[in-house]
Amino acid sequence: MGERARTAFAIMSGTTDAQKSAALIAAAAQLRASQKSILAANVQDMNQGRKNGLSDAMLDRLMIDEGRLDAIASAVEQVAKLDDPVGAVIDRNQRPNGLIMERVRVPLGVIGIIYESRPNVTADAAALGLRSGNAVILRGGSEAIESNRAIHKAMVAGVVEAGLPEDAIQLVQTTDRGAVGAMLKASGLIDIIIPRGGKSLVARVQEEARVPVLAHLDGICHTYIGKAADQDKAIAIAVNAKMRRTGVCGAMETLLIDQDYPAPGPLLRALLDEGCEVRGDDAIMELDPRTVSAETEDWNTEYLAPIVSARMVSGIDEALTHIAEHGSHHTDVVVTEDEAVANQFIQRADSAIVMWNASSQFADGGEFGLGAEIGISTGRLHARGPVALEGLTTYKWVVRGTGQIRP
Amino acid sequence: MGERARTAFAIMSGTTDAQKSAALIAAAAQLRASQKSILAANVQDMNQGRKNGLSDAMLDRLMIDEGRLDAIASAVEQVAKLDDPVGAVIDRNQRPNGLIMERVRVPLGVIGIIYESRPNVTADAAALGLRSGNAVILRGGSEAIESNRAIHKAMVAGVVEAGLPEDAIQLVQTTDRGAVGAMLKASGLIDIIIPRGGKSLVARVQEEARVPVLAHLDGICHTYIGKAADQDKAIAIAVNAKMRRTGVCGAMETLLIDQDYPAPGPLLRALLDEGCEVRGDDAIMELDPRTVSAETEDWNTEYLAPIVSARMVSGIDEALTHIAEHGSHHTDVVVTEDEAVANQFIQRADSAIVMWNASSQFADGGEFGLGAEIGISTGRLHARGPVALEGLTTYKWVVRGTGQIRP
Numbered sequence: 001m002g003e004r005a006r007t008a009f010a011i012m013s014g015t016t017d018a019q020k021s022a023a024l025i026a027a028a029a030q031l032r033a034s035q036k037s038i039l040a041a042n043v044q045d046m047n048q049g050r051k052n053g054l055s056d057a058m059l060d061r062l063m064i065d066e067g068r069l070d071a072i073a074s075a076v077e078q079v080a081k082l083d084d085p086v087g088a089v090i091d092r093n094q095r096p097n098g099l100i101m102e103r104v105r106v107p108l109g110v111i112g113i114i115y116e117s118r119p120n121v122t123a124d125a126a127a128l129g130l131r132s133g134n135a136v137i138l139r140g141g142s143e144a145i146e147s148n149r150a151i152h153k154a155m156v157a158g159v160v161e162a163g164l165p166e167d168a169i170q171l172v173q174t175t176d177r178g179a180v181g182a183m184l185k186a187s188g189l190i191d192i193i194i195p196r197g198g199k200s201l202v203a204r205v206q207e208e209a210r211v212p213v214l215a216h217l218d219g220i221c222h223t224y225i226g227k228a229a230d231q232d233k234a235i236a237i238a239v240n241a242k243m244r245r246t247g248v249c250g251a252m253e254t255l256l257i258d259q260d261y262p263a264p265g266p267l268l269r270a271l272l273d274e275g276c277e278v279r280g281d282d283a284i285m286e287l288d289p290r291t292v293s294a295e296t297e298d299w300n301t302e303y304l305a306p307i308v309s310a311r312m313v314s315g316i317d318e319a320l321t322h323i324a325e326h327g328s329h330h331t332d333v334v335v336t337e338d339e340a341v342a343n344q345f346i347q348r349a350d351s352a353i354v355m356w357n358a359s360s361q362f363a364d365g366g367e368f369g370l371g372a373e374i375g376i377s378t379g380r381l382h383a384r385g386p387v388a389l390e391g392l393t394t395y396k397w398v399v400r401g402t403g404q405i406r407p
Numbered sequence: 408m409g410e411r412a413r414t415a416f417a418i419m420s421g422t423t424d425a426q427k428s429a430a431l432i433a434a435a436a437q438l439r440a441s442q443k444s445i446l447a448a449n450v451q452d453m454n455q456g457r458k459n460g461l462s463d464a465m466l467d468r469l470m471i472d473e474g475r476l477d478a479i480a481s482a483v484e485q486v487a488k489l490d491d492p493v494g495a496v497i498d499r500n501q502r503p504n505g506l507i508m509e510r511v512r513v514p515l516g517v518i519g520i521i522y523e524s525r526p527n528v529t530a531d532a533a534a535l536g537l538r539s540g541n542a543v544i545l546r547g548g549s550e551a552i553e554s555n556r557a558i559h560k561a562m563v564a565g566v567v568e569a570g571l572p573e574d575a576i577q578l579v580q581t582t583d584r585g586a587v588g589a590m591l592k593a594s595g596l597i598d599i600i601i602p603r604g605g606k607s608l609v610a611r612v613q614e615e616a617r618v619p620v621l622a623h624l625d626g627i628c629h630t631y632i633g634k635a636a637d638q639d640k641a642i643a644i645a646v647n648a649k650m651r652r653t654g655v656c657g658a659m660e661t662l663l664i665d666q667d668y669p670a671p672g673p674l675l676r677a678l679l680d681e682g683c684e685v686r687g688d689d690a691i692m693e694l695d696p697r698t699v700s701a702e703t704e705d706w707n708t709e710y711l712a713p714i715v716s717a718r719m720v721s722g723i724d725e726a727l728t729h730i731a732e733h734g735s736h737h738t739d740v741v742v743t744e745d746e747a748v749a750n751q752f753i754q755r756a757d758s759a760i761v762m763w764n765a766s767s768q769f770a771d772g773g774e775f776g777l778g779a780e781i782g783i784s785t786g787r788l789h790a791r792g793p794v795a796l797e798g799l800t801t802y803k804w805v806v807r808g809t810g811q812i813r814p
Contacts, residue, residue: 010731014755093776099765101775109757109787187613191787206594212619212788233810240812324417346805348421350516358506358808367813368508368804369500380516380598381619381789385804397775397792398753401765403640405647406774 001137001170002189005110008167009135013107015164017084024080024127027158031073031123034154038069041150042119049143061117062144072123072151075372079127082371085390086133100400105393107133109191112183113374114139114205116197119147125196126155126169128374132392135168137190139183141197142175149173184209192382196375214387216375218302218328219249221360224319224345225267226336227260233357234261234335235270240359241333243274247304249376250331250363254299255310256319259283268310276306283312299326316341320348327351329378331363352378352385408544408577409596412517415574416542420514422571424491431487431534434565438480438530441561445476448557449526456550468524469551479530479558482779486534489778492797493540507807512800514540516598519590520781521546521612523604526554532603533562533576535781539799542575544597546590548604549582556580591616599789603782621794623782625709625735626656628767631726631752632674633743634667640764641668641742642677647766648740650681654711656783657738657770661706662717663726666690675717683713690719706733723748727755734758736785738770759785759792 012020031038042064049059064072090103111134113125122140129136140148152171160166172179183190187210194214195205202215223241225234241252255271255278257264265287268278272290279294280287291310298309299322313319316334323332331353334345342356353363353376365373365386373386383391419427438445449471456466471479497510518541520532529545536543547555559578567573579586590597594617601621602612609622630648632641648659662678662685664671672694675685679697686701687694698717705716706729720726723741730739738760741752749763760770760783770793772780777795784790790798 010755010757013757095774095776099769099774207617210614212786230810236810236812244813342807348417350417350420351803353804353806355806356808357810358806359812361813362506362806362808362811367502367506369502379619380801384801394787394791396758397760399760399762399765399769400749401763401769403637403643403764404769405643405766406651406768 001172002110002186004167005135005137005170006189008165009107009110011165012130012133012135012168015133017086019162019164020084020131020133021080023159023162023164024076024131026162027127027155028073028076028080030154030158030161031069031076031151034150035066035069038147038150038154039064039066041146044146045144052143054143058117058143062119062147064119064147068120072120075120076123076127079131079372082131082389084131085393090395097404098402099404102398102400103395104398105390106396108392108394110135110137110189111392112137112139112186112190112193112211114180114183114193114195114197114201116141116201117144119144119151121196122148122151122171123155124372125374126152128372128389128392130159130168132389134392135170137170137172137183139172139180145175181208184211187211194374212382214375214377214382214391215379216249217378219251219330219363219376220253220300220302220326220328221250221331221333221363222254222256222323222327223252223333223335223360224256224313224316225258225261226316226334226338226341227258228338228341229261229335230337231263231266235267237333237335237357237359238267239270239274241361242271242276242308243306244359244361246306248361250360251304252308252333252360253302254326255308256313256322257284257310258319259312259314264312271308276308278308278310280310281312284310302328316344320345323349323351330376331355331360333358333360352376408579409517409593411574412542412544412577413596415572416514416517418572419537419540419542419575422540424493426569426571427491427538427540428487430566430569430571431483431538433569434534434562435480435483435487437561437565437568438476438483438558441557442473442476445554445557445561446471446473448553451553452551459550461550465524465550469526469554471526471554475527479527482527483530483534486538486779489538489796491538492800497802504811505809506811509805510802511805512797513803515799515801517542517544517596518799519544519546519593519597519600519618521587521590521600521602521604521608523548523608524551526551526558528603529555529558529578530562531779532781533559535779535796535799537566537575539796541799542577544577544579544590546579546587552582588615591618594618601781619789621782621784621789621798622786623656624785626658626737626770626783627660627707627709627733627735628657628738628740628770629661629663629730629734630659630740630742630767631663631720631723632665632668633723633741633745633748634665635745635748636668636742637744638670638673642674644740644742644764644766645674646677646681648768649678649683649715650713651766651768653713655768657767658711659715659740659767660709661733662715663720663729664691664717665726666719666721671719678715683715685715685717687717688719691717709735723751727752730756730758737783738762738767740765740767759783
């Protein structure tokens with residue numbers, strides 16, 4: 001598969017924006033045209049899932065109905081409309097000897113995507129990979145294998161119809177776990193592995209991979225309420241950051257309140273009134289009888305639930321020290337009207353995303369204006385934060401001369 | 408060491424351009440002031456090296472005299488003068504909701520550099536790492552340990568004098584090979600490992616590392632002489648690409664001549680007359696009796712010597728297929744006056760650097776206008792081609808709001 005993907009990639013590198021876009025439009029049309037077979041395949045997975053005792057939440061993630069399939073096809077069409085990053089000249093300089101040096105954006109290569117139950121990832125990941133000129137190898141969860149096969153088959157039909165190589169999108173057809181191991185060790189064939197799933201999947205991938213990994217681990221996001229925070233903004237931001245959707249990686253997990261912030265009580269009250277459990281240190285617990293005591297592990301926990309840990313800090317230094325110790329380099333927020341404090345926080349917080357006076361729930365490629373994202377990288381190399389099409393590219397140096405030789 | 412480096416990095420992230428530059432100027436001054444102790448330490452290494460039977464070439468790489476030490480200090484001063492990449496705003500966009508999204512360049516973090524005998528790498532790597540706001544952990548070859556210690560001590564004195572943390576530059580003091588293994592597995596403490604040395608070192612690092620690696624493997628560089636190549640340029644470029652310095656990674660190792668190029672004989676003659684051994688396929692061997700026959704492994708060999716493999720190809724497709732099969736994604740060159748052919752080559756050759764009508768010996772950060780380089784990356788992720796200061800940085804997303812919450 002790796003070798004076929006490399007061959008497909010060599011062809012993909014030479015395709016135009018229009019060809020890649022047309023292939024995705026055709027793939028979306030094929031998804032819609034294959035509604036019957038995709039829904040039938042999904043019924044097989046759902047029946048097997050029920051037999052295997054999957055939880056209702058897992059069955060819900062697995063399920064595809066007409067509406068969801070339409071959303072999947074529409075998402076592919078949206079990706080087709082995004083700007084193609086490939087071919088853009090990043091920078092250019094002419095040397096005194098006349099050589100012109102350009103960095104030009106090119107596809108990354110062969111991308112391996114390993115994911116869990118949601119079958120829509122099959123379409124999303126294939127679309128993003130293809131749009132940016134890559135070849136992709138998809139490895140979905142075994143519980144979604146029939147749905148994934150049906151979605152993959154439809155998309156490949158569209159890709160081939162548009163004249164692009166069928167191997168540009170490959171799906172691992174076996175549910176054997178050894179296939180994942182083989183992907184993780186396929187250096188020279190696979191250029192990057194992107195895991196999309198829970199912590200244990202990502203941890204396994206990071207542990208075993210010999211291929212570079214673009215990984216998103218925890219999102220332990222902090223909001224620091226500075227002493228000069230606007231009280232209305234503080235309440236609105238904290239409640240939104242925690243409660244808008246508690247299951248997303250950009251949700252706030254820890255609230256750090258400056259000891260000189262004048263109105264910590266109303267802030268906690270607002271969260272508690274929204275139904276949020278507040279696990280605080282002693283200073284927090286004194287403020288409201290509904291708060292409970294935070295244990296040590298609370299500061300390192302991504303709840304993904306209506307629970308927040310809360311701590312009183314002596315100032316920005318203690319806030320930053322807490323974040324450095326317990327954070328996950330995802331998204332951290334400062335709320336203050338003092339621009340100097342904000343800039344200090346922005347410079348010193350070592351997070352992929354730092355925000356000033358905004359809700360951490362904005363941590364999403366779409367909200368950043370990047371279009372669809374394949375994930376949010378908490379690593380430091382290559383792409384950081386929301387990874388969209390540009391994150392699936394690299395560059396090459398193009399040197400144009402007129403016969404120059406080096407003295 | 409890793410934890411001390413992280414602490415130092417946290418401080419380094421907050422330093423200004425002027426502070427980092429001043430620290431390097433002070434470090435260079437300390438190198439000059441410590442001439443006596445550095446040369447004495449080097450004499451110890453040289454004596455030990457002779458006892459251990461190091462080759463003359465290895466002893467030459469190890470040796471430091473007054474002139475070489477002056478060059479080492481000057482190189483550090485040159486790095487001090489380079490533009491600081493940190494703080495630059497890569498891009499910026501304002502969203503309809505008023506949020507301002509910026510990508511701002513920040514240091515990469517803690518960089519581990521593992522290298523072999525040349526002690527000048529201690530100074531070069533420390534200077535490049537520090538200039539871009541990183542903390543570095545250096546691990547040099549055991550044969551240079553005394554020289555490395557003396558150079559490191561002098562530089563740290565300068566760094567401290569300038570008010571920066573001494574742990575910003577750390578040297579592994581033991582020559583125990585286990586130290587390398589520990590660095591390779593220090594994920595969470597070391598952000599990236601850069602190996603600088605021979606193939607076996609780089610291969611070991613790539614095999615064992617759990618930390619991302621910025622590696623430069625072989626430089627098997629090709630020059631393809633198209634049928635429309637200018638004959639004078641073809642000769643000048645091929646001779647320079649092979650013979651200017653045969654031991655550099657940008658040296659040409661394989662010459663691919665289009666079968667319709669009208670003057671292959673004079674081209675081979677020019678190389679042979681310069682003392683280059685030409686190992687050719689049958690078509691090449693017919694052109695000059697001084698050529699010898701290429702074996703299969705010649706096409707995969709980085710000679711780093713006055714030897715070139717040469718093959719006649721049927722056209723650009725065969726040239727590109729050969730490069731895809733045997734190349735190392737380093738630097739590949741097309742010589743032609745036909746712009747359409749050049750552009751096809753530029754698009755399809757999957758190399759970090761592709762050149763048109765220029766010698767592959769220009770593959771060097773200085774020639775690209777980047778200042779000093781830490782290496783040439785043949786990987787696809789993060790930085791590609793010559794890696795200079797910018798390659799030692801990453802970015803963070805800075806989001807500035809006025810109280811926005813996500814609907």
